[in-house]
Amino acid sequence: GRYKAMRILPAVYYYEDGLSVDCSIQNLIVRKVKGIKTFKLYFQTPRYLIGEAPEPGAVGSGENLFFEDIEIALDAPIDKLPVYMNSDAQKGSFAGFELGANLKNISFRNINLCVDRDRWPMAFFMCVGPKSCEAGGYEIFDPYISCTVENVYTENVMINGEVCDDLEAYIHEIDFGEQGGAGKIVRHNIMCDD
Numbered sequence: 001g002r003y004k005a006m007r008i009l010p011a012v013y014y015y016e017d018g019l020s021v022d023c024s025i026q027n028l029i030v031r032k033v034k035g036i037k038t039f040k041l042y043f044q045t046p047r048y049l050i051g052e053a054p055e056p057g058a059v060g061s062g063e064n065l066f067f068e069d070i071e072i073a074l075d076a077p078i079d080k081l082p083v084y085m086n087s088d089a090q091k092g093s094f095a096g097f098e099l100g101a102n103l104k105n106i107s108f109r110n111i112n113l114c115v116d117r118d119r120w121p122m123a124f125f126m127c128v129g130p131k132s133c134e135a136g137g138y139e140i141f142d143p144y145i146s147c148t149v150e151n152v153y154t155e156n157v158m159i160n161g162e163v164c165d166d167l168e169a170y171i172h173e174i175d176f177g178e179q180g181g182a183g184k185i186v187r188h189n190i191m192c193d194d
Helices: none
Strands: 005-007 011-014 020-023 025-034 038-042 061-074 094-100 102-115 123-128 147-159 171-173 183-185 188-190
Touching: 038 061, 061 094, 094 102, 094 147, 102 123, 123 147, 123 183, 171 183
Parallel strands: 005 038, 025 061, 038 094, 061 102, 094 123, 102 147, 123 171, 147 183, 147 188
Antiparallel strands: 011 020
16 A cells, blocks of 8 residues: 555553453564555554544553564655654654554564655654644644553664664654653663674
8 A cells, every 4th residue: 555654553442331451462573574664553542633532542552572574764754744744853753663552572673774864853763652743633643641662672773774783863762741741661672693
């Protein structure tokens, strides 16, 4: 299809009677993928009018997620919304891997990300936390959620064709401060071949 994203959307789903279920993503392997610009692992609300409450739901969870042998050409934001196109410093981050769930043990091995940081300074290998985009009087996400990603493992991650042992500049924790939620990475482990 034209939309080059893979949506893996863990979330807590609420039924009309008030019961809920955590639609958790467990033991996932994604291998040998080319042509996808963004892997989206976050809670996605149905859009809602700004000023009204979103549909009930909550950030989901996941554990043991493995991504290997993936090529991402992040030549522009996949969603052409103004916050992305204008590189908004607070809400304009986009990434090859966008995480907005409580995740544990996520591994990235043999990943090649091509990105033009001169043109898109808010483009990253990975961003963690809430998103917020307004379009036509609607909010598309839930900017008030917070999430934690524990135990991120990276091995042989290439940025623009070169191995990048220091991904700090390419990993972004989103924090909306008093206006909303935040994302946090607890541990990032770089694995090297010996």
